Amino acid sequence: MLRTIKLLGNWSANQVVGRRRPLIAVFSLTNYCNFFCPMCPFGDHDKVNQAKFAKKHDLTTDQWKLIFDKVSKYCIWAIIEGGEPTSRHDFMDLVRYIYTLKLPITLITNCSLLHRIDLNELKKYVKFVICSIDSVFEESYCKVRGVSPRMYRQVMDNLHLLTEYKVPHYFNSVITKYNTKEFIDQSYFDKALQLGSNAVSFTFVEDRSDVGYSLLPDRQTMVKVCESILDYGKKHSSPQIMIPTQYFEQIIEHGRGIFDECGVWKSVFVNGDGTVLVPCWKFNSPQNIYNLLDQSIEEIWSAPQWDIDRTCHDCKVLGCIWYSSQPTTTFAKNYMHGLSKMILQ
Numbered sequence: 001m002l003r004t005i006k007l008l009g010n011w012s013a014n015q016v017v018g019r020r021r022p023l024i025a026v027f028s029l030t031n032y033c034n035f036f037c038p039m040c041p042f043g044d045h046d047k048v049n050q051a052k053f054a055k056k057h058d059l060t061t062d063q064w065k066l067i068f069d070k071v072s073k074y075c076i077w078a079i080i081e082g083g084e085p086t087s088r089h090d091f092m093d094l095v096r097y098i099y100t101l102k103l104p105i106t107l108i109t110n111c112s113l114l115h116r117i118d119l120n121e122l123k124k125y126v127k128f129v130i131c132s133i134d135s136v137f138e139e140s141y142c143k144v145r146g147v148s149p150r151m152y153r154q155v156m157d158n159l160h161l162l163t164e165y166k167v168p169h170y171f172n173s174v175i176t177k178y179n180t181k182e183f184i185d186q187s188y189f190d191k192a193l194q195l196g197s198n199a200v201s202f203t204f205v206e207d208r209s210d211v212g213y214s215l216l217p218d219r220q221t222m223v224k225v226c227e228s229i230l231d232y233g234k235k236h237s238s239p240q241i242m243i244p245t246q247y248f249e250q251i252i253e254h255g256r257g258i259f260d261e262c263g264v265w266k267s268v269f270v271n272g273d274g275t276v277l278v279p280c281w282k283f284n285s286p287q288n289i290y291n292l293l294d295q296s297i298e299e300i301w302s303a304p305q306w307d308i309d310r311t312c313h314d315c316k317v318l319g320c321i322w323y324s325s326q327p328t329t330t331f332a333k334n335y336m337h338g339l340s341k342m343i344l345q
Helices: 002-016 049-055 059-074 091-100 119-125 139-147 149-164 187-193 220-233 246-255 304-310 317-325 328-345
Strands: 026-030 077-081 106-107 128-132 167-177 200-206 267-270 274-276 289-291
Touching: 026 059, 059 077, 059 091, 059 267, 077 091, 091 106, 128 149, 139 149, 187 200, 200 220, 200 317, 220 246, 246 317, 267 274, 267 289
Parallel strands: 026 077, 026 267, 077 106, 106 128, 128 167, 167 200
Antiparallel strands: 274 289
């Protein structure tokens, strides 16, 4: 707690003098994922070459530890993701090391490999497991994630393991044109509770610029989804809906999330090879690529390319970008709303 207070104080002091620095660390531990999600750059169907690429370009254990050391001097929380982070042979070693730095950890995973991990040990180090579960029903799950019914059943079994071992977890679901029905008829929520998730978070899919297709539902369907989620939240206290109501209200009214200035700079997103794209992945060109193995946080966050996000509004419905770009009052209101629910449970 003292560490967090100190870092928040430093961050606020930097804000006062107009100096931007990251507060949340996001570590993309590997370029490999065993799933085929079409909305994700790691959903490549050529898994053989993807594995070869990851073997060649993923950071070693020691290289990741060097980066963890650098980032821990600024950030109050660490998010581990991928690719699929649990596919790394040294996954638990990296988790243990982050824990020694007194960085609270959230793990984002597709949950397909959790049966291979010592969950009793995992819960010692990880505050939350965020389960990427885009649909709770087999047919739409397999369509969204590009996997077989057998894999769906393995994931469902692993969700039960999380509950059995009392590992704190909740669902994060990307809403695409393939899975809107379960949100409109609200069957998603009952199923999520059955699978042990007392909280859920959502985002509409943000279409990729590097492909020729769209996964976003049409506007009318998006409105129905938003209205249904808002309706459920008013009538039920569980599962708790993590993203603030303003997100859905703005999409109903404007067809997108609203923010004055993109907040992507508040997080350091480290790719599997140690690079940081400034300001984000949408501006992937050589002059925007920095590397935390060779450069410091101070150097990277002093880059002129950060000025791009002051006027960029390209991300229309991506929940994490919307959330990081909201005023402090939105965070505070949602935090107190969630806290009051936990107290009442």
